[in-house]
Amino acid sequence: MADTSTVTMRIWRGDATGGGFEEYEVEVSSGEVVLDVLHRVQATEAPDLAVRWNCKAGRCGSCSAEVDGMPRLTCMTRMSIFDPNEPITVAPMRTFPVVKDLVTDVSFNYEMAKRVPPFQPRPKPVDGYRMLQEDIERVQEFRTCIECFLCQNVCHVIRDHEENKPHFAGPRLFIRYAELEMHPLDTGDRRDLLQEQNGLGLCNITKCCSEVCPEGIHITDNAIIPLKERVVDRKYDPIAWLSRTIKARRSRRTT
Amino acid sequence: MREREAREYDVIVIGAGGAGLRAAIEAQTEGARTAVICKSLLGKAHTVMAEGGVAAALGTVYPEDNWEVHFRDTMRGGKMLNNWRMAQIHAQEAPERVLELEEWGALFDRTRDGRILQRDFGGHRYARLAHVGDRTGLEMIRILQHKAVAADIDVFMECTVVRLLKDGDRIAGALAYRRESGKFVEFRAPAVVLATGGIGKAYKVTSNSWEYTGDGHALGLWAGADLIDMECVQFHPTGMVWPPSVTGILVTEGVRGDGGILRNGSGERFMFHHISEMFRAETADTEEEADRWYTDRKAARRPPDLLPRDEVARAIVAEIKEGRGTQHGGVYLDIASRQDTDFITRRLPGMYHQFKELADVDITKEPMEVGPTCHYVMGGLKVDAQTAAATVPGLFAAGEVAAGMHGANRLGGNSLSDLLVFGRRAGRAAAEYARALGVRPEATSDQADEIARAALQPFEQRDGENPYALQQDLQDTMQELVGIIRTEDELRKALDRLAELKGRAGRVTAEGNRLYNPGWHLALDLRSLIAVSETIALAALERKESRGAQTREDYPQPDPEFAKVNIVVRMKDGEPYVDQAPLEPLPDELRAIVEAK
Numbered sequence: 001m002a003d004t005s006t007v008t009m010r011i012w013r014g015d016a017t018g019g020g021f022e023e024y025e026v027e028v029s030s031g032e033v034v035l036d037v038l039h040r041v042q043a044t045e046a047p048d049l050a051v052r053w054n055c056k057a058g059r060c061g062s063c064s065a066e067v068d069g070m071p072r073l074t075c076m077t078r079m080s081i082f083d084p085n086e087p088i089t090v091a092p093m094r095t096f097p098v099v100k101d102l103v104t105d106v107s108f109n110y111e112m113a114k115r116v117p118p119f120q121p122r123p124k125p126v127d128g129y130r131m132l133q134e135d136i137e138r139v140q141e142f143r144t145c146i147e148c149f150l151c152q153n154v155c156h157v158i159r160d161h162e163e164n165k166p167h168f169a170g171p172r173l174f175i176r177y178a179e180l181e182m183h184p185l186d187t188g189d190r191r192d193l194l195q196e197q198n199g200l201g202l203c204n205i206t207k208c209c210s211e212v213c214p215e216g217i218h219i220t221d222n223a224i225i226p227l228k229e230r231v232v233d234r235k236y237d238p239i240a241w242l243s244r245t246i247k248a249r250r251s252r253r254t255t
Numbered sequence: 256m257r258e259r260e261a262r263e264y265d266v267i268v269i270g271a272g273g274a275g276l277r278a279a280i281e282a283q284t285e286g287a288r289t290a291v292i293c294k295s296l297l298g299k300a301h302t303v304m305a306e307g308g309v310a311a312a313l314g315t316v317y318p319e320d321n322w323e324v325h326f327r328d329t330m331r332g333g334k335m336l337n338n339w340r341m342a343q344i345h346a347q348e349a350p351e352r353v354l355e356l357e358e359w360g361a362l363f364d365r366t367r368d369g370r371i372l373q374r375d376f377g378g379h380r381y382a383r384l385a386h387v388g389d390r391t392g393l394e395m396i397r398i399l400q401h402k403a404v405a406a407d408i409d410v411f412m413e414c415t416v417v418r419l420l421k422d423g424d425r426i427a428g429a430l431a432y433r434r435e436s437g438k439f440v441e442f443r444a445p446a447v448v449l450a451t452g453g454i455g456k457a458y459k460v461t462s463n464s465w466e467y468t469g470d471g472h473a474l475g476l477w478a479g480a481d482l483i484d485m486e487c488v489q490f491h492p493t494g495m496v497w498p499p500s501v502t503g504i505l506v507t508e509g510v511r512g513d514g515g516i517l518r519n520g521s522g523e524r525f526m527f528h529h530i531s532e533m534f535r536a537e538t539a540d541t542e543e544e545a546d547r548w549y550t551d552r553k554a555a556r557r558p559p560d561l562l563p564r565d566e567v568a569r570a571i572v573a574e575i576k577e578g579r580g581t582q583h584g585g586v587y588l589d590i591a592s593r594q595d596t597d598f599i600t601r602r603l604p605g606m607y608h609q610f611k612e613l614a615d616v617d618i619t620k621e622p623m624e625v626g627p628t629c630h631y632v633m634g635g636l637k638v639d640a641q642t643a644a645a646t647v648p649g650l651f652a653a654g655e656v657a658a659g660m661h662g663a664n665r666l667g668g669n670s671l672s673d674l675l676v677f678g679r680r681a682g683r684a685a686a687e688y689a690r691a692l693g694v695r696p697e698a699t700s701d702q703a704d705e706i707a708r709a710a711l712q713p714f715e716q717r718d719g720e721n722p723y724a725l726q727q728d729l730q731d732t733m734q735e736l737v738g739i740i741r742t743e744d745e746l747r748k749a750l751d752r753l754a755e756l757k758g759r760a761g762r763v764t765a766e767g768n769r770l771y772n773p774g775w776h777l778a779l780d781l782r783s784l785i786a787v788s789e790t791i792a793l794a795a796l797e798r799k800e801s802r803g804a805q806t807r808e809d810y811p812q813p814d815p816e817f818a819k820v821n822i823v824v825r826m827k828d829g830e831p832y833v834d835q836a837p838l839e840p841l842p843d844e845l846r847a848i849v850e851a852k
Contacts, residue, residue: 015770029498029499029500030498031497031498031499031500031501031613031614032498032500033500033613036500042723042773042774043721043723043724043727044723047721047722047723047765047766047767047773047774048765048766048767048768048772048773048774048775049773050770050771050772050773051773052296053464053465054295054299054301054464054465054466055299055301055303055304055464056464056504057304057501057504057505057609057613058608058609058612059303059304059390059393059605060295060299060303060304060464061299062295062296062299076612076613078612078613099435099770099771100435100770100771101771103435103771105435106296110296110297110412113401113404114404116401118401118402118404118405119359119360119401121358121360124358128354128370129357129358130368130369130370131362131365131369132365132369133364133365136362136365139362140362140387140388143362143387143393143394143397144390144393146303146393147298147299180360183360183362185360186360
């Protein structure tokens with residue numbers, strides 16, 4: 001069977017009123033991930049240790065935490081990447097209020113999602129919609145998002161700036177807007193809303209979000225920058241607007 | 256307990272997976288004041304784990320596909336134990352439900368001419384699964400989640416229902432607790448839709464998440480509903496087997512649909528030795544024919560690697576048992592030698608990632624090691640095919656918690672379509688039921704008090720049982736004694752142990768306070784889990800034959816007498832009671848479809 005060893009886990013324990021790190025000596029078997037070890041702490045030493053998790057396969061995005069300072073999915077973080085002689089620190093995501101231990105209140109993200117105007121498809125042709133694979137691939141990339149909220153957690157616009165939260169949707173929601181804007185069937189236009197109420201302009205493309213995305217979504221390059229271009233195009237760039245109008249007229253004439 | 260939070264709705268839906276969300280959207284659209292109650296955050300339900308696709312006879316890849324062929328495949332896959340009316344409705348409505356998702360924004364992978372692409376799966380005659388790579392469930396849940404948000408449905412996240420409330424015979428609501436605060440919420444509603452999924456956490460090796468503790472099965476049972484087919488628990492043939500910490504995690508059937516093959520420890524394609532009589536006529540019996548099928552469907556028969564799941568799981572167990580397994584006690588699933596790297600990473604990105612990250616295996620270069628994992632329960636609440644109504648007035652059930660649709664064995668891809676078809680029907684019927692009511696049922700206030708008191712009991716128990724240890728003992732019992740292959744002796748032994756575990760469950764201690772306390776949550780989940788495990792063991796003992804997922808070593812053949820009945824479990828004088836109920840006879844015109852070549 002698998003080899004076992006012992007490690008020291010420093011786990012943040014506490015609730016909204018405060019808390020601190022507590023150390024646990026835990027057995028680890030080869031092949032295990034951080035979440036396995038947290039479960040062992042629960043089963044043997046701290047039955048009330050609060051951990052949010054579901055699929056344990058990197059598909060649901062529930063078990064986000066900061067492991068040795070890095071935002072990660074604990075179910076996809078192998079224990080073997082850490083030095084077994086050093087304690088491993090596990091803390092809750094810092095950007096969201098703590099509920100208890102490693103569980104945070106992520107309702108901010110759900111509130112922001114409610115602001116997104118829904119999908120508005122163009123009318124369906126009699127023989128159904130047709131879309132080419134190459135035209136949907138970009139949107140499919142955004143749809144791989146598992147809503148782990150690690151991108152929201154590292155985004156410095158809100159990480160230490162509670163005051164920005166009411167008017168900043170954050171990277172997760174930017175790819176949601178991008179997904180709608182780039183959907184071949186969608187007819188909506190959410191650009192004003194993005195710029196004026198959701199703080200797209202506050203992002204200064206440091207790409208921290210893209211770096212932590214466990215799905216490898218190119219959040220900044222493929223969603224945020226193109227959205228910024230679309231917004232700028234329309235709002236502040238009369239030349240781009242004029243050239244597009246002329247093009248549109250020409251194409252209408254030629255068809 | 257007087258200041259308990261109380262909420263009033265027309266319809267409450269318990270569970271926010273595909274079935275629950277689809278039901279809630281429909282109920283709300285029908286004008287019912289609707290709430291969804293779910294144990295996790297919205298969008299995390301088990302549906303996100305569904306990989307391969309949603310089965311619907313769209314006919315985009317094979318125009319000869321239609322509802323009749325889909326119906327035939329479903330009935331044969333289910334070994335004819337299915338509620339034929341459900342299987343028929345499902346096959347007929349699945350295409351509409353899939354196209355509806357597209358109208359709501361879903362982006363399935365496309366054919367060259369821009370239509371929905373369909374992939375091959377076990378037991379389906381034609382390529383029939385609409386899919387998005389190997390993350391179809393994620394796409395589905397996200398689309399339904401957005402739709403539910405847009406419909407402004409109230410969602411109670413991280414909220415667990417402990418018991419249903421009743422007024423006489425009728426449903427009157429539910430009592431739940433908020434995981435975050437540990438405080439109770441009393442939901443008053445005449446119609447409840449159970450959409451709680453399955454029971455996988457009763458087993459040690461499972462593809463299911465912590466949520467799958469059979470809550471809906473138990474809530475229904477305790478409220479007086481009939482459960483049927485509980486002996487039919489599906490073990491998916493391909494779960495990960497190494498390293499131990501990932502044992503049971505699902506490896507999609509799409510691997511085989513896309514050309515992957517099974518080999519035993521000596522490299523032999525063993526499935527050719529395990530083709531049962533029922534599928535002999537339509538299954539390739541040489542490697543040459545099986546390989547030809549991928550390019551020539553007309554002249555070649557299907558590879559045995561794509562037989563229904565019960566058949567493949569049994570074959571794998573037999574190979575391992577006879578000493579032909581791999582180093583870690585599985586068999587090989589090989590796509591590396593069959594498809595190029597680009598094809599594999601494009602079609603199966605999730606599998607590539609999962610093996611790379613969790614097992615250090617590059618599936619484009621090496622075979623995977625796989626073995627059976629508890630995946631799905633075909634059994635559940637007995638429901639009416641048209642309305643998804645259970646046998647208690649005001650109670651409805653859809654998705655995995657409902658029974659009948661899949662008979663003794665579910666085909667891959669038929670679950671996601673089941674969720675949509677019967678989720679919608681349950682939501683609609685629940686809304687209609689609530690609307691048509693004269694006087695709303697009211698539960699007496701001491702009912703909720705009593706349930707709350709019992710739920711808090713683990714905090715009063717000092718130095719009692721550890722819930723985690725108890726769950727482990729339960730899982731060991733079910734895995735060893737009520738697993739893939741069953742015998743009367745072992746089942747009786749299981750029932751004795753379950754009785755003992757039930758006693759211990761009454762003495763579980765919850766440490767700490769009520770704030771987000773997983774130990775306490777598990778203590779409560781265990782009550783459902785043990786109740787459901789008992790129904791599985793009882794039903795498995797009663798069905799003295801082998802059929803679909805129910806495999807009895809002491810009764811290895813199907814028995815025509817058992818082909819005519821469902822095994823029923825219901826509560827009688829506080830204890831589960833086993834009965835048999837006749838299946839409704841299959842009409843001649845449908846029998847002709849099933850028996851067609």
